[in-house]
Amino acid sequence: MNDLLVMAQIAGRRCAFHAHDVSSVIEVGAITPVPRAPDFIAGITAMRSQALTVIECRRAIGFDPGRWALDHRAVVVTVADYSYALRVDAIEDITSAIGEPGHVPGGFGPEWSRVAAGMIETQAGPALLIDLPTLIAGREPFGAAA
Amino acid sequence: MDDLLADFVAETREMLEASEGEIIAWEADPSDRARIDTIFRFVHTVKGNCGFFDFPRLAALSHVAEDALADCRSGRREADSAMVSAVLAIIDRIAQMADAIEAGEEFPEGGDDALIAALEPGAEPVETAPDAVLEAAAANGSEPIPAHEPASALLSDSDGASDTAPAVKKLENGPAAQRSIRLPVDLLDRVMSGVSDMVLARNDLAHRLRQAGTQPTIDGPFERLTTILADVRDAITRMRMQRIETLFSALPRLVRDLSADLGKQVMVDLEGGDVELDREMIETIRDPITHIIRNAVDHGMEAPTERRAAGKREIALLSISARQSGNTISIVLSDDGSGLDEERIAEKAVATGLITDAQRASMSREKILQLIFEPGFSTAEAVSNISGRGVGLDVVRENLEKVGGSIKVTSTPGVGTLFTMQIPLTLSIIAGLTVESRGQRFAIPQSYVEEIIHSSSKALDFTRVGETALVTFRGNRVPCLMLTDVLELPNAVSDGADAPMPASQSTMVILRLASGDLFALAVDNIHSHGDVVVKPLAPAIMKSGFYAGSTLLDDGQPVLLLDVTNVAAAYGLVSDARGRVFKSTDDDKEAADQTACRAMLFTDFAGRRCAVRLELVQRIETAPISAIDLSAGSPRAVIDGVILPLIGLPDGPLPSDKLRLLRLTDGSCELLHAVREIDDAAELTGALKPANDDPMIEALTLVDGKTVALIDGHQFFARYGEAPEVVSKPVCRLPETDWAKTILGPLVKSAGYAIAQEPSNSADATKPDASGTSADIAIWFDDEYEAAIALDMDFNTPVIRLRDVPDSSGGAESIYRYDREALVFALQQARSGGGRRS
Numbered sequence: 001m002n003d004l005l006v007m008a009q010i011a012g013r014r015c016a017f018h019a020h021d022v023s024s025v026i027e028v029g030a031i032t033p034v035p036r037a038p039d040f041i042a043g044i045t046a047m048r049s050q051a052l053t054v055i056e057c058r059r060a061i062g063f064d065p066g067r068w069a070l071d072h073r074a075v076v077v078t079v080a081d082y083s084y085a086l087r088v089d090a091i092e093d094i095t096s097a098i099g100e101p102g103h104v105p106g107g108f109g110p111e112w113s114r115v116a117a118g119m120i121e122t123q124a125g126p127a128l129l130i131d132l133p134t135l136i137a138g139r140e141p142f143g144a145a146a
Numbered sequence: 147m148d149d150l151l152a153d154f155v156a157e158t159r160e161m162l163e164a165s166e167g168e169i170i171a172w173e174a175d176p177s178d179r180a181r182i183d184t185i186f187r188f189v190h191t192v193k194g195n196c197g198f199f200d201f202p203r204l205a206a207l208s209h210v211a212e213d214a215l216a217d218c219r220s221g222r223r224e225a226d227s228a229m230v231s232a233v234l235a236i237i238d239r240i241a242q243m244a245d246a247i248e249a250g251e252e253f254p255e256g257g258d259d260a261l262i263a264a265l266e267p268g269a270e271p272v273e274t275a276p277d278a279v280l281e282a283a284a285a286n287g288s289e290p291i292p293a294h295e296p297a298s299a300l301l302s303d304s305d306g307a308s309d310t311a312p313a314v315k316k317l318e319n320g321p322a323a324q325r326s327i328r329l330p331v332d333l334l335d336r337v338m339s340g341v342s343d344m345v346l347a348r349n350d351l352a353h354r355l356r357q358a359g360t361q362p363t364i365d366g367p368f369e370r371l372t373t374i375l376a377d378v379r380d381a382i383t384r385m386r387m388q389r390i391e392t393l394f395s396a397l398p399r400l401v402r403d404l405s406a407d408l409g410k411q412v413m414v415d416l417e418g419g420d421v422e423l424d425r426e427m428i429e430t431i432r433d434p435i436t437h438i439i440r441n442a443v444d445h446g447m448e449a450p451t452e453r454r455a456a457g458k459r460e461i462a463l464l465s466i467s468a469r470q471s472g473n474t475i476s477i478v479l480s481d482d483g484s485g486l487d488e489e490r491i492a493e494k495a496v497a498t499g500l501i502t503d504a505q506r507a508s509m510s511r512e513k514i515l516q517l518i519f520e521p522g523f524s525t526a527e528a529v530s531n532i533s534g535r536g537v538g539l540d541v542v543r544e545n546l547e548k549v550g551g552s553i554k555v556t557s558t559p560g561v562g563t564l565f566t567m568q569i570p571l572t573l574s575i576i577a578g579l580t581v582e583s584r585g586q587r588f589a590i591p592q593s594y595v596e597e598i599i600h601s602s603s604k605a606l607d608f609t610r611v612g613e614t615a616l617v618t619f620r621g622n623r624v625p626c627l628m629l630t631d632v633l634e635l636p637n638a639v640s641d642g643a644d645a646p647m648p649a650s651q652s653t654m655v656i657l658r659l660a661s662g663d664l665f666a667l668a669v670d671n672i673h674s675h676g677d678v679v680v681k682p683l684a685p686a687i688m689k690s691g692f693y694a695g696s697t698l699l700d701d702g703q704p705v706l707l708l709d710v711t712n713v714a715a716a717y718g719l720v721s722d723a724r725g726r727v728f729k730s731t732d733d734d735k736e737a738a739d740q741t742a743c744r745a746m747l748f749t750d751f752a753g754r755r756c757a758v759r760l761e762l763v764q765r766i767e768t769a770p771i772s773a774i775d776l777s778a779g780s781p782r783a784v785i786d787g788v789i790l791p792l793i794g795l796p797d798g799p800l801p802s803d804k805l806r807l808l809r810l811t812d813g814s815c816e817l818l819h820a821v822r823e824i825d826d827a828a829e830l831t832g833a834l835k836p837a838n839d840d841p842m843i844e845a846l847t848l849v850d851g852k853t854v855a856l857i858d859g860h861q862f863f864a865r866y867g868e869a870p871e872v873v874s875k876p877v878c879r880l881p882e883t884d885w886a887k888t889i890l891g892p893l894v895k896s897a898g899y900a901i902a903q904e905p906s907n908s909a910d911a912t913k914p915d916a917s918g919t920s921a922d923i924a925i926w927f928d929d930e931y932e933a934a935i936a937l938d939m940d941f942n943t944p945v946i947r948l949r950d951v952p953d954s955s956g957g958a959e960s961i962y963r964y965d966r967e968a969l970v971f972a973l974q975q976a977r978s979g980g981g982r983r984s
């Protein structure tokens with residue numbers, strides 16, 4: 001398996017998305033907030049004539065986004081026919097994976113283990129491979145923002 | 147291989163759909179060669195395709211059907227009802243198998259042999275629906291009905307296929323009438339979003355062009371681009387549309403099977419199959435329609451014997467028609483069955499606790515009937531296997547309301563029942579109103595909006611009872627929700643001076659839910675209204691329950707579309723019993739407060755904000771371009787059969803094919819004022835500053851900080867007003883000669899008369915009373931008249947007598963036939979009531 005990966009920093013950690021899940025990387029324009037939606041949904045924004053749901057990844061995983069920088073770009077992914085823009089600390093690079101995603105004994109910590117599809121070795125070093133559907137589903141209601 | 151398989155399934159299904167009608171028609175007349183050929187082609191193609199794939203069972207089934215049909219075609223075998231049923235059973239099985247293949251499932255073994263055996267000449271009829279008809283008919287003690295009776299009923303008598311035209315005509319034209327290609331929906335969506343992008347880019351460009359000032363060399367082509375884009379957008383929208391025929395075509399078969407099962411005879415009349423509807427919407431209404439038809443056939447229609455006893459035709463009539471009016475489609479399903487039993491419905495509703503006895507006593511029949519849509523309601527004492535399965539009418543209504551539609555029922559005992567469904571034209575493009583609260587915009591589907599009222603208006607009477615806010619709308623207390631509270635919008639944080647707007651300052655959008663409940667939604671501002679393209683929202687957002695989708699404004703900014711029904715439900719505002727609690731309050735108080743001058747605000751085609759006193763406005767009309775006549779010196783329009791003078795039209799071509807018109811009246815005269823946009827009704831509280839430069843403007847005033855020109859009603863009517871010319875004119879009887887028709891006729895017409903339609907029989911023409919035409923005035927030649935008098939005829943209309951010679955002879959009151967002035971004068975005299983009776 002020699003997959004291309006989009007590398008990004010989320011909450012200070014290096015994470016990876018499968019490149020085939022990523023449709024583009026966009027500059028984030030105006031975001032329309034969505035009142036009464038879960039807090040990890042930053043709002044909706046327009047990409048061409050499509051409406052994207054903007055996900056604040058740090059909050060979706062369970063961290064306070066105020067502690068990290070915010071990239072002005074966002075990763076656009078499509079999950080179950082809906083498009084999402086993922087806001088992260090920084091979008092780094094595209095690189096290729098070395099080997100299969102694997103697990104680390106002891107897991108990645110409670111927040112990370114929930115959204116992780118495993119650890120993957122890349123050209124740029126190890127990264128946490130993000131499982132998009134769980135990331136986008138957000139935390140269960142009981143998880144308060146850290 | 148998978149692609150091939152998908153194509154095979156798709157082709158089979160398409161052919162099935164196309165031949166559905168043929169099959170029914172064939173059943174009506176088994177000897178019809180053309181039908182046999184079509185069905186033969188179908189099974190033949192299936193058989194051929196099966197050869198490609200390894201589907202031995204499909205191949206075997208289609209093979210025997212093909213054989214049997216081939217025998218019929220060559221005359222070796224007579225098509226009888228047993229054979230028709232057997233072939234139908236096989237075709238059904240083929241459809242089921244195709245479904246299973248598509249789903250990748252194994253079709254359950256067995257059963258094929260019985261079907262194949264049933265096709266053998268002289269075989270026992272297979273257990274299918276038509277058989278049940280025979281049994282049911284026998285059980286009812288009436289004479290046996292031929293198995294194909296229901297189907298022939300569907301198509302009316304095969305010779306005089308005039309009254310059930312649409313369905314039959316379609317069959318005659320054959321499935322090849324409309325050429326079509328198969329496209330994936332997401333490709334359409336891509337094209338559609340591409341066009342939306344183009345519109346956004348155009349808007350951006352328009353903005354920049356405006357900034358750059360007028361540049362004739364660029365503006366022309368830009369206008370052209372705009373028009374083209376509007377056309378393309380329209381066409382793309384139509385691509386998503388599908389004729390409702392696709393839904394209708396399955397109904398005859400459904401009714402046939404149902405009526406056969408129940409031993410009833412039902413004729414289906416389909417109308418309006420060419421109405422187009424969004425594909426998604428067709429899927430949404432499929433179940434509700436099926437359900438209502440099931441109910442109608444099962445409960446609504448009596449058995450043939452009962453019908454005969456009631457003096458009705460044995461064959462019941464179920465008619466389904468679709469009509470488009472504006473942005474909604476109405477589908478009417480009516481049957482001529484026994485009608486709804488008001489007493490039983492009321493009893494049931496009381497028994498189940500839906501209403502109390504006291505409430506029942508005060509409810510109208512119409513209200514009681516609507517109870518059948520309440521959850522937990524079903525009058526059927528014995529749940530039959532037809533209408534017992536599936537959903538109740540409450541689910542039908544719920545599903546329709548989900549897409550912004552509504553349903554209601556009317557019924558006359560013993561005569562029939564009529565269901566009226568109103569559904570929006572499309573799910574994806576709706577008319578929307580954009581509102582703003584706390585600096586954020588939201589869209590509301592226009593179909594819910596009843597009225598927009600600025601709450602500074604005294605009539606609104608904003609009060610709070612406990613925590614609930616109430617406003618008065620047309621004399622009723624209506625609950626009021628603050629959009630800011632509903633969505634928990636943060637207070638404006640930017641500048642401290644901008645304190646949250648008090649509710650009494652905001653604008654009220656009065657919303658009417660599909661159930662008829664009203665409530666007011668307080669917003670800070672109204673922005674615009676127009677068609678919005680609704681895009682779905684991610685599930686995580688949908689879960690919050692407040693939004694129905696998102697849409698993009700012209701500047702590309704996304705806004706959320708509010709789910710009005712859900713918001714209302716979240717606040718417990720949707721309940722049919724609630725409306726009665728709120729009694730209308732004293733109207734006189736409101737009237738006493740109303741001292742300020744109320745005016746209708748609008749924008750005219752010159753872009754000017756204008757106001758006209760509300761008392762002058764009779765109605766707001768929307769007229770198609772075709773109703774407007776520019777041929778005469780001054781433009782006119784026909785509204786409700788009356789020709790009215792029209793002012794305020796833009797110079798040059800009309801902007802759209804519909805025009806908004808204000809119908810103004812001073813009590814006797816009427817005139818129409820074309821407007822670009824109607825803004826609101828408002829109170830003119832600011833000082834009126836007389837304007838002297840434009841005679842048409844009475845004064846300038848301020849509304850919401852902007853200048854508004856108040857139209858001078860007196861000048862308007864003095865200059866343009868005229869009494870409406872009634873199209874139904876007084877009727878004038880003319881002599882029966884060519885001269886009268888070609889020369890006198892136009893003159894009489896221009897004097898404002900219609901010409902009486904006389905029977906050509908000249909004997910009758912001399913007897914105005916016998917001819918039966920009720921003319922308001924009659925013109926007779928003098929000699930004719932003398933003759934009539936001699937015959938002692940009774941003239942009950944004023945008469946104008948014409949003579950052939952210029953000089954008056956004999957002193958009789960007659961007019962020379964080319965004395966135009968005298969003639970016109972006489973006609974006008976007669977019209978104003980002073981007609982001379984000789």
